[in-house]
Each structure stands twice: as structure tokens, then as C-alpha cells.
Amino acid sequence: MKNYLLSLLCVTVVLTSCGVDESLNIDQKNPSEVPAGGLFTNALKNLGDQMNSCSVNENVFRLYAQYWAQTTYPDESQYNQVTRNIGGSMWTNMYRDVLKDLQGAKELVSNGEAPSQAQLAIIKFMEVYAYSILVDTFGDVPFTEALDPLNPSPKYDDAATIYTALASHLDEAISGLSSGAGFDASQDIAYGGNVAQWRQAAVSLKLRMAMRLADSNPSVSQAMAEAAFLAGPIVANADNFGINYLASAPNTNPLWVSLVQSGRNDFVAANTLVDSMNPTNDPRLASYFKMYEGAYVGGDYGNANGAGSNSNLSDYMKTPDLKGDLITAAEVHFLLSEAAARGYSVGGTAEAYYNSAIGVSMDEWGVSATDTAAYLALTEVAYATAAGDWKQKIGSQKWVAMFNNGFEGWTAWRLLDLGLNGPVVDGVTLDIPTRFLYPTSEATLNGSQYDSAASAIGGDTKTTKIFWDVN
16 A cells, blocks of 8 residues: 555656746746847947947047047057958947847837837938948948848948938938837937937938038939938037936946046047147137146157157046937038038028037037137138138038047048048058958958959958048
């Protein structure tokens, strides 16, 4: 009898143990389904981090614009793009961490019970922004066949053709941002759910892209710019498009990570910028840099410099929650000034927009109205008396104002023919790059398409020009 009971107990235990608690197979830390808002937020932050970073592994635009000089290792100021595979980092960040997440967010929103047209429009705007940066950086890039996991060898599309498609997509986004609810305030780290501000940002991107085309396709440029003006771009700093970073890690401005958290002193003011601002006592200098022995002193751009014998970045630039702006009112006003100088109908004169551009830039950096007026009255600054033609007048002031947007500072040089020269190294003046080299991984993993693209753009070199850079 005891043996029978023991056997029955064993059978019961075995049968009971066959029931599996399925909850044990669920990864509590890595969800199998991610909400659309989470993917959107991640993409937005990754985009902001890429464009605001000063890590020499992924963003060297402040160096290419000659705003900053390096201390111990000046390789990036000497335009070495290979050792750190800088282009590869940007390529990966944009395609994998921005565009792929946006694709996922778009699919989830589209498949929802009541798809939000405003959310889809915001995603489309961000896709256009990311692709425009890729084109402006590399030239021809994968577009129509990009982001397909079943196609490991996507073709590269013609850059000008991509721009045409992006302009159309941007118009669709602007139309979709006319009404409706966007993402929740907690998910929208740029505008806190304000769809009207997203629309202004999209219109401003249209204006930026229009002026990229001013020399290569004047008629399209004018039509786009005039339509953007009428649609209402960003005109005040309160509407600047950027990332609202937080005061504590891991959501701080990436500048703080590199300039403070790292404990390193890799950058000082570049003499190129400081020497252009000192003669006018530009009141933004105090927001850009610290004084060294009572003066603003720039390190020799393109060479190694002492961190303790030049002006360092200001404390303001090292603020962990410094907003990471991507499109500012100052940029928009300068774009409108250029448009007016080219004869476009944008509601004002080149001089008026030039003055307002400098004004909103000063306001952005905390300069008083009194100091701004005094600066604008200087013979060297006033539009009527400043040196050079309209390109030099507008371009030089835009270059100074884009200090914390190195990409646009570098692009101002590419488009407006500013008088910047590369550094002299071992007796040789280096050519400032006009584009990034394609990632080394593309040559090895997507060889035939890479070869075709390199041939199509005129060679995968640092001095090959983007299609819109015709002067």
C-alpha cells in the first residue's frame, strides 16, 4: 500500500511539473513590442545627439567650420576621416538609430486603430531631415532601397533626385501638420506635443533646402523659398527646433559628456573665429569662450595647442541641459536675407533680414538689446558699409552665428564661398573637405554599389563637391 501511494505521488508530481509558467519566458527588461512613441523619442534623441555631439568619432563639424581648435591630437582638424571612420559613425547613426526607428514608429502608427496624421507627418519631417543631412554630407546615398533587411546591397540614388523626392515628402508633412494631435509631451522632447511648432520646423527645413539649391537649380530654389516664406517658418528663438536635454545623465547634452564628464580638455577656441570676432568686440564672445589672461585667444587651427594657454569653451557651453538646437531663428533670418539678396519675394530686404538675423542670434546668446544695437551700428558690421558683396556680408555673419551648429557653419563656407583656408601642415595648405568619405564598410560589404556611387559623384574623395555646390 505504501508503495502504491508513493508511486501515485510521483505520478502527480510529474504531471504537475509539466505545467509551464509562460511568464518565466518573458524578458522583463527587453520588451518584444515597443510603442510608436518610444521609437519616435529614441530616433529624435539619436538625431539630436548626432548633430550636437563634439566627439571626434562622430561629429567634427565644429572643427571643419573652424570654430574650435584641438589640443593634443589635431588629426580631425587636419581632415583625417579614415583613422576614426567618422563617416561610418554618422552613416550608422543616421540609418540604424534614426531612420530605422522612424520606420518602425511609422509602421506602428499606421497600423493603429486610429492613425494620427500629425504623428505620421512629424515622422515624415524627421525622415526628410535625416536624409537631407546624409545627402549634404556624402552626396549620393541609399534611399529608395534603404532600410530593407532583405536587401544587404542597396543601390545609391542620385543626390539631386533624392532632394526632389524629399521636397515632395516635406510638402506632405507640412500639409499633415495643419491640425490634429502629435506625440505626447513626455515623448516629444523637442516641442512637448506642440504640432504648430513642428510645422514651423518643417517649413524652415524647406527654406534651408531651397537655399541649398540656389546655385544649382535657381528656379526651383526660388519657388520653394517663396512658398516656405508664405507658409511661416521659425522667426523667434522660442520656436527653435532642437532637443530639450536634461540636467542628469543619460539625457544630458552630448557636449557636456565630452567637455565635462570625460574630464578631458580636447578643445580650445580657434584663432580663425576669435580673430574675426575680436576686432568688433562681438558681445557673443563671452557666451562662446572664456578669456585667457584678460583676452580671447584662439589656438592655432589645425595644429596642437595648449589647453592652458588659450581660451577654453565657456561654462554656458558646458551646461548639461543646454538645448541642442538643430534649426534656429537666426539661421532662418539669414536664409531669408540670402533669398532677398537673390531677388526672391520673401517679404523684406536683404538688409532688413540681415539685421534681424544678427538680432535674434544675439538674443539666443543672451546679449542685451543695447549691445546688439551698438554692434549693428559698427562700420564693419552695418550692411551698407561691411566689406564684400552680399555673399560675404551675409555669409560671414551667418558663420559667426552658427557657432553651435557646426554643420551649418561648414555648409555656409561650402555655399557662400567664405574666405576660410585649410591649415598649413608641414608647409602644405590642406584643402577643407567638401564632403565625407563613404564608410569603409560600404566598400567591403556593398562593393559594387559603392563603386557605382563613387564613379557617379566624381570620386569618393574629401574634395568632391555635393551636387548643389557648383561655385
